Amino acid sequence: MKLKLNSVxxxxxxxxxxxxxxxxxxxxxxxxxxxxxxQMYISKAYEAYTQRxxxxxxxYGMTMRVPVNGTxxxxxxxxxxxxxxxxxxxxxxxxxxxxxxxxLTDGKKLYNINCQHCHGATGKNDGGVIKSNQYAPPPWDGYxxxxxxxxxxxxxxHTITFGKGNMGSHAYALTPEERWKVLHxxxxxxxxxxxxxxxxxxxxxxxxTQTMNVSGQTVGSEELVDMNPKGMGGRxxxxxxxxxxxxxxxxxxxxxxxxxxFKKESEPHLDVIADFMKSHPEYKAVVTGYAAPSMxxxxxxxGEIGLIxxxxxxxxxxxxxxxxxHLTPKSGADTEVAGSxxxxxxxxxxxxxxxxxxx
Numbered sequence: 001m002k003l004k005l006n007s008v009x010x011x012x013x014x015x016x017x018x019x020x021x022x023x024x025x026x027x028x029x030x031x032x033x034x035x036x037x038x039q040m041y042i043s044k045a046y047e048a049y050t051q052r053x054x055x056x057x058x059x060y061g062m063t064m065r066v067p068v069n070g071t072x073x074x075x076x077x078x079x080x081x082x083x084x085x086x087x088x089x090x091x092x093x094x095x096x097x098x099x100x101x102x103x104l105t106d107g108k109k110l111y112n113i114n115c116q117h118c119h120g121a122t123g124k125n126d127g128g129v130i131k132s133n134q135y136a137p138p139p140w141d142g143y144x145x146x147x148x149x150x151x152x153x154x155x156x157x158h159t160i161t162f163g164k165g166n167m168g169s170h171a172y173a174l175t176p177e178e179r180w181k182v183l184h185x186x187x188x189x190x191x192x193x194x195x196x197x198x199x200x201x202x203x204x205x206x207x208x209t210q211t212m213n214v215s216g217q218t219v220g221s222e223e224l225v226d227m228n229p230k231g232m233g234g235r236x237x238x239x240x241x242x243x244x245x246x247x248x249x250x251x252x253x254x255x256x257x258x259x260x261x262f263k264k265e266s267e268p269h270l271d272v273i274a275d276f277m278k279s280h281p282e283y284k285a286v287v288t289g290y291a292a293p294s295m296x297x298x299x300x301x302x303g304e305i306g307l308i309x310x311x312x313x314x315x316x317x318x319x320x321x322x323x324x325x326h327l328t329p330k331s332g333a334d335t336e337v338a339g340s341x342x343x344x345x346x347x348x349x350x351x352x353x354x355x356x357x358x359x
Contacts, residue, residue, distance in 0.1 A: 086164075092154025096180040097201040098187075107185030110178050114170055115186075119143070123189035135166050143190035156183055241276065245355065248272040254309060254351040261312055262353075270313065273355065274320035283357040285322075287313050288332040290352050307331035313353050 046052065046063035055061045067073070096102055112121070118135070120126040123143035130137045140147040148156075160179045163169040174182065191197040251269040252262050262270075277283060289310030291303075310329035318324050332354070 086155060086158050086162075089154040089158035090152040092152075092157060094153045094157070094180050094183060096177060096184065098184045098199070099201050099203045101203065102181050103184045103188050103198075103200065106178075107181040107183075107188070110174065110182050111185045114173055115182065118167075122193060123186065138165070138167075143186055144192065148186075149190055153183060156186065245273060245276060249353060249355045252313065252353055253348075262309070262316075267316070270316050271320065274317050274322055277317070277322050277326065280357075281326075282359050284326040284328065284359065285314075285317070286328045286330060286356045286358060287317075288330045288354045288356070289313070290332050290350055290354070303331045309351075309353055 046055075048064055050063050051061040052063055053061060055063055058065060116127055118125070118127045118129045119138075120130070120142075125137045125140075125142050129135055142148070157179055158164075159167065160174070160182065161169060161171045161176075170179065188198050248269040252266040254262050273285075277285060287310045289306035289308065289312075291305040291309070307329060310331065314324070314327040314329045317327055
């Protein structure tokens with residue numbers, strides 16, 4: 001039996017095929033329908049800030065874990081400070097140094113972006129927004145007015161953070177540190193934008209001199225505190241504490257190929273240093289790491305290995321409650337050899353860290 005196809009039959013068959021295809025491709029609810037190569041545009045990996053039915057252990061099925069209660073992300077502590085009211089804010093002081101960079105570079109740039117459209121380029125409340133009569137000017141005559149000059153830094157910072165009067169909060173646009181920099185520039189404008197009438201803080205300097213080569217001098221503007229109990233070259237002698245610290249750091253040992261971490265038995269000795277720093281918060285530690293000059297592991301030369309060792313020690317001290325701001329790792333691997341690199345004992349001496357303190 002032969003099937004005779006005419007135009008009507010062809011049309012019917014095409015309609016059936018098309019209808020079937022359309023039904024199969026119809027999406028609805030959680031059903032995406034038939035998809036061609038879905039992995040091309042739907043990632044198998046979880047995407048951040050999304051919700052999935054199978055994520056039963058996270059709130060609302062989120063693909064990200066929520067922070068542990070009471071914890072703050074690194075570098076975000078400032079966002080959780082300054083919660084007291086306006087009156088209490090009078091006791092807050094500006095923690096950012098009024099260096100030329102912080103005032104005339106960073107502070108000025110941030111002010112011009114966020115403030116000058118209302119307060120004007122010179123702080124006389126003559127910005128474009130005020131000139132357009134869209135908002136009434138502040139009830140004080142610019143930053144040089146007695147009201148602003150006598151306003152405590154903390155209350156000015158509170159106003160920038162939370163807003164006051166017609167001025168809204170700028171916390172969404174500026175980090176706490178940036179707000180303090182803006183305030184420095186406001187004070188500079190209040191002094192007539194005259195550098196002779198404004199007291200700048202000394203710029204923070206970073207010395208490129210190897211710490212171990214410094215003798216009776218200073219690192220930047222900070223005084224070197226020597227741990228050598230004999231005292232030499234004008235360095236400060238800490239007596240019994242110096243001997244204790246030198247003995248402790250001398251027992252921090254690294255294995256021949258173990259350059260990423262120190263030996264477990266080194267921890268009690270590093271705890272001694274951590275306790276010393278907690279009792280002397282005015283000191284900052286400079287940790288210098290060393291390696292045998294011929295050392296080369298995984299393409300890392302002695303200088304890099306020495307720095308890694310110093311960073312490892314700093315990381316451990318930080319885990320014991322010492323602020324990273326008080327810890328500076330350096331490499332001294334290319335500057336001094338303690339022992340002969342031809343003997344096992346000498347190579348062990350070269351795998352070491354030393355510590356100095358500055359204040």
